[in-house]
Amino acid sequence: MKQILDRLSPYFLAGPAVLVIGVACLYPTLMAVRLSFYKWSLGDPWSSAQWLGLSAFRQALTDPAVLHSLIVTVVFAAIVVSAEMVIGTALALLMERQVAGISLFRTIFIMPMMVAPIVVGMIWRYVFDTQFGPANALLTALGLPAQSWLANPSLAFLAVVVSDIWQWTPFVIIMVLAGLQNLDQSALEAAQIDGATPRQVILRVKLPMLMPVLVITALMRLIDAFRVLEVIFALTFGGPGSATEVLPLHIYKTAFVGQQLGYASAISVLLLVVVFALSLATLALSNPLKDPRQ
Template sequence: MPSVSTRSSVTPWLFLTPAFVVIALILLYPVFSGVRLSFFSYSMRDFAVGADPTFVGLDNFRHLFASPHFRNSIRVTLTFVGSVVALEMVVGLALALLMEDEKLKGLRLFRTLFVLPIMIAPVVVGLVWRFMYHPSYGILNYFLQTLGADPVMWLSDPGMALPSIIIADVWQWTPFVFLIVLAGLQSVPKDLTEAGIVDGCSYLQNLFHIKLPMIGSVLLVAAILRLIDAFRALVVIFVMTYGGPGVSTEVLSLHLYKTAFTAQRLGRASAVAVILLGILLILSATLAIRTLRSERR
């Protein structure tokens, strides 16, 4: 009887080879060459005239940490990431708890509608919010004025630009947290919460002692996924403010883009990339370990 072992041992590798080649050539090699380039001085000009990169050791990193511009972008990134993830987790969880009751009519429809912001291109999201934030013919200022409030210079006021971007991100990504948490809540066995009710648990007791502990790991994964994505966020900000006014909304990924294509310093941009990659690797390794553990179970 033929079994897997009598078949050619080359066969499995034939199936895996295309994936290996693509990952090695288009992901791993560029990442490694990017890390290598972060130790070199190399400009767009060097590239244009065909000059070789010059090895400078850790100079790029030293420059970065001494640069107020870079430190500002770290600060902006942390403010942005911290705010959006905290807000999205709280609002997403609240919405999921509101809609968890499966007897609610139209639940499926609402769940479907909530997918829309996630699917729409970041460019489009940026454009639409830029339109709504427009100081004179934006709809938000019109609403404010109707309510008797003063108009806000959403994107052109250095103090308001980052909060405005945070609002747009919360609009786009809260539904993502909501969907994950809702799926988690619906997988909590019904008898558990019913047992709580029979024993006279109040809604809040039920929530804090039964439901939340049951979906703890789901909440953690949702938070890590959002953290990773928030550190990567770029396009919506690119379209809405391009980092401005001044550098008040210049997150790390936008700083990277500008260092490469405006300042044309490819070596230094690679150093920014290494730092961003480091942050994301820590986050994604945490997630990978957790996922593999639950796979094995």
């Protein structure tokens, strides 16, 4: 009896979590996959849904608007994740030092992450407002011409990149700080005894030891960057033209403006596949869960 209970106990312990994940994550995903085979719009009875098979996927793969949004998303994700990893890691290494007032700085630095994304979008929309925004006020004070930040494709893209970096670099800082605090101090002491310079300690000891944390952090940010919606929704709504129309925003517009929920679901499934492939590629490069002895 005791043996049976011992054998079952992991299932009892993991069961509730699996159930919650199944209901909260898997069920909507499966419903989205199901919906992608139908033509249906919100408000219509499900009985009126029309079976389309794979045609929505075929359409998505040749739709110039989808491909454009995918390219915008990939470029956006590549820039913001790279920038956030570099800036976040550098700031974490600075904040690791025990100097006066560092706790206050840490608190200030992580605050952007706590702001709701839609509010972040509104804040940055104000910052980049052509007429009254602080960005142009600063340029004018410096004797430079004011810019139409959100009306110029390149500047608007820059604006969404800056807002994402502002909001999510703190996440990288927290992850790297946590990783730094768990580093094996004996390795660091050994490096110092061997005469390593601070730069060498960072590049040759700390960063290699942090690599599992960095990979997981980059992966989480990459997945998030591919799902970015609210900030761009409030900041540019994809414009000017479609210069900042990332794939999640295109999916949103297709679903709720165009009322093509089936087609939007098909694009969502394709996005899921892209993110899954990128995640696998990242893990293939460095899998923190892999036993190093293998």
